[in-house]
Amino acid sequence: MAIFSKVVAASSFRIAAKELGIAPSRVSHSVSDLEQFLGVTLLHRTTRKLSLTPEGEKFYTHVENITKHAEAGLNEINSVGDEPIGTLKISLPAFLASSEISAAIAEFVQIYPKVNLSLNYTDQVVNIMDEGLDLSIRVGWLADSSLMARKIGESKRLLVASSTYAKKHKIPEHPNDLNSGIGYILACVAAP
Structure with a gap:
C-alpha cells in the first residue's frame, strides 16, 4: 500500500522507485500484486500517463491516511532515539542516597527531563523482575543469575x-x- 501511495503521489512508477530506492520493476510488481489481492484495477497505465480508476481513487484516500499515520508513528519512534522518554525504575541500596551515583542520577534527570525516574532506596533484597525494575544497583557478589550485570565500581x-x-x-x-x-x-x- 505504501508503494501504491508513492506511485500515485509521484504519478510515475520510475519516480516512485527512485524515491523508494528500489527497482522500477519491483514497484510495478508490488502494485500488480496489490491489484490482484484486491481483485480490482487501481491504476490506468499508458506509456505517457498514469491515472487512478474510480476504485483506485476510493482506495487511495484510505491508503494515504494509513501511510501518513504510519510515517508519523515512525517519526515519533525515531525521535525517541534522539531524546530518551518514558519511565525508568531503579533500585539502590539506602547508603547510596548520598553518593556519586545519586549525583549522577540527578545529573541524568537534568539532561533528560522527559524521563520519569522512579527511585527506590532500600537495603532489602529485591527481585528485579517481580518489582518491574529496569535497573538494580547492589553492593556485593552477584549470585548466579540470568540477568545482565556490569561492575560499575569498587x-x-x-x-x-x-x-x-x-x-x-x-x-x-x-x-x-x-x-x-x-x-x-x-x-x-x-x-x-
Whole structure:
C-alpha cells in the first residue's frame, strides 16, 4: 500500500522507485500484486500517463491516511532515539542516597527531563523482575543469575571505632572475633 501511495503521489512508477530506492520493476510488481489481492484495477497505465480508476481513487484516500499515520508513528519512534522518554525504575541500596551515583542520577534527570525516574532506596533484597525494575544497583557478589550485570565500581570497607571505645574493648585480631559478640562490636562503614 505504501508503494501504491508513492506511485500515485509521484504519478510515475520510475519516480516512485527512485524515491523508494528500489527497482522500477519491483514497484510495478508490488502494485500488480496489490491489484490482484484486491481483485480490482487501481491504476490506468499508458506509456505517457498514469491515472487512478474510480476504485483506485476510493482506495487511495484510505491508503494515504494509513501511510501518513504510519510515517508519523515512525517519526515519533525515531525521535525517541534522539531524546530518551518514558519511565525508568531503579533500585539502590539506602547508603547510596548520598553518593556519586545519586549525583549522577540527578545529573541524568537534568539532561533528560522527559524521563520519569522512579527511585527506590532500600537495603532489602529485591527481585528485579517481580518489582518491574529496569535497573538494580547492589553492593556485593552477584549470585548466579540470568540477568545482565556490569561492575560499575569498587569501594573499600574499613572497621573503625573511636579511641575511647577501642580503649574499653578488646581489639579483634581475626574476623571470627567479631562473632563472639558484645566486646568486639565495631562500626563498619564504606570508604570512598
